[in-house]
Amino acid sequence: DTEVTQTPKHLVMGMTNKKSLKCEQHMGHRAMYWYKQKAKKPPELMFVYSYEKLSINESVPSRFSPECPNSSLLNLHLHALQPEDSALYLCASSQVAGGAHEQYFGPGTRLTVT
Amino acid sequence: RKEVEQDPGPFNVPEGATVAFNCTYSNSASQSFFWYRQDCRKEPKLLMSVYSSGNEDGRFTAQLNRASQYISLLIRDSKLSDSATYLCVVDGDSGAGSYQLTFGKGTKLSVIP
Secondary structure, eight states, X not given: OOOEEXXXXXXXXXXXXXXXXXXXXXXXXXXXXXXXXXXXXXXXXXXXXXXXXXXXXXSOOTTEEEEEEETTEEEEEEESOOGGGOEEEEEEEESSSSTTSOOEEOOOEEEEEO | OOOEEEOOOOEEEETTOOEEEEEEEOOTTOOOEEEEXXXXXXXXXXXXXXXTXXXXXXXXXXXXXXXXXXXXXXXXXXXXXXXXXXXXXXXXXXXXXXXXXXXXXXXXXXXXX
């Protein structure tokens, strides 16, 4: 079963709010990713976790804070976001980290910052 | 910066037509290649990996030309349900252990009744 789940599906938040996005996979994958996708653009990599450790942070502002509580779960904590942060946030996983491995995406959280 | 280039389209084709997309990549060290499809406001879904020998999955055929650094996707007997944006994805490998996939901007396909 190649399924990655994400909650919530939609999120509207003000610039002073704190919220969290959640991602879960039960495929036994040891690499998990956060991407941001704006309309009509390809996904942009934000973070990579490999064996529950943060491996890559693509110069993402500190108002985005990732967390990997265990090998199946990935969170993205949001605080003091800006309207330009409105986008589709995608979680993905792969067997292990590395571009050679197929990544499977969750359905995404559509975030609107007001 | 490593680049993956695709014709954005749109490609408007009638049902039953054969359509081909090409994608070029700049990183000669890339080793892994994929086609994803993305429906409007949905997540990218893996369509197929692209192997050196080429591969076929039903109506879909993918080819890799390393010498010219391009990848192709051929769709035969197009269905209405094939309407989507097709993303060419290449590993950004500039050495061992690269985590990054480089995404093309996608080619939009509309299959018309």
